[in-house]
Amino acid sequence: MNRAALFDVDGTLTDTNHLHVTCWWEAFRQAGHAVAMHDIHRAIGLPGEDLLGHLLGEDHDTSGDERLTAAHDTLYATYFDRLPGLDRAAELLRELHARGWRVVLVTSASDAELTALRGAIGADDAITATASADDVSEGKPAPDPVVHALGLAGAAAPDAVFVGDTVWDMTAATRAGVVGVGLLSGGIPRRDLEEAGARAVYRHPADLLAGLDDSPFADVSGEAGK
Template identity: 75%
Template sequence: MNRAALFDVDGTLVDTNHLHVTSWWEALRQAGHDVPMHAIHRALGLPGEDLLSHLLGEERDTGGDGALSAAHATLYATYFERLPRLRSADELLRTLSRRGWRVVLVTSAGGGELDALRRAIGADDALTATASADDVERGKPAPDPVRHALELADASAHGSVFVGDSVWDMKAATRAGVRPVGVLSGGIPRHDLEAAGAGPVYRDPADLLEHLDASPFGVAG
């Protein structure tokens, strides 16, 4: 079977987590919700509806969720033309592709946001596919997005690797039977990633690339 190299995007390949925090904070503030930024940061990686449930509670009136998500999307879109790629993210994807891995992005982004993220990464030539949360019923931490990515890559869970920056990434990968690898570039502490199932944890894509042969990509390969 093929081997898949699965990658979360925000905070893993593109340095966007704090832009999302600011955009969600402002959208929530405009709607009258006082939510601290550190709480928003820890909720990143969840699909929008789940993120709002996590921050505002399951029992809230969900009638305003659409407007909140739309406000976040509008605010975040102002950054589209200057999203910063994390160091060596493009080189990491191309190196894995050259080594025979099927590289798949696993993200909740879609439409213009996904286009902007792919432009920021600048390695479309290394990609086999992109798996969006819109394509599955449940987003991370459910295993559905990871399993969908494996299907797109025609790859088995055994021998495949998922790289992400959030506890939701680690839980989704573990539940799908894929080896989870953490990166600290999203701002989540090493201990939290390891507690959620991460095996090795690297500083950022450049650190993973530098130690690629000793990583699960080298061991599995």
């Protein structure tokens, strides 16, 4: 049976969460909505439609949603040529690939955005596939993107680990029956990630890479303690 190393991208492999916060804040401002950056930050990781409902209320007038999303996307695209990958993210993916894991990215990014993100990570040689929110009926925190990623990897839930930086990531992993590993690099507190189901929490990709042999990846592969 294949083993699947599933990874969120924004805030997990790339240092981009706060760019999203800024772009959403400006998009909301242009549309006449006063939304606090703190609240936007906590909503990052949700698909665009769900993020708008979460921040503006499920009963908000959705007639302007398309313009809001387009404004965010246009603003964020101005950073495509300089999106920062997190330290040693590429090495982490390559090490897992070398150990026989099938690496699948689980993201809600559009095709153009994903191309820029993959360029920032710089480890296409280690990535088996990508699961997008567009591929499923519901995005995170629903388990659908994680389940879809398992299918792409040809792996079962007990043979997978999902690494992410938000409570939405950890909730989706838990609902899919997959071990969740949280990273603090997206700015969400350790306690929140643990309460959402994270089996372990690391500071950033470099920290996880350094502790890989004692991480949940070792538990899944049966190598813990060796």
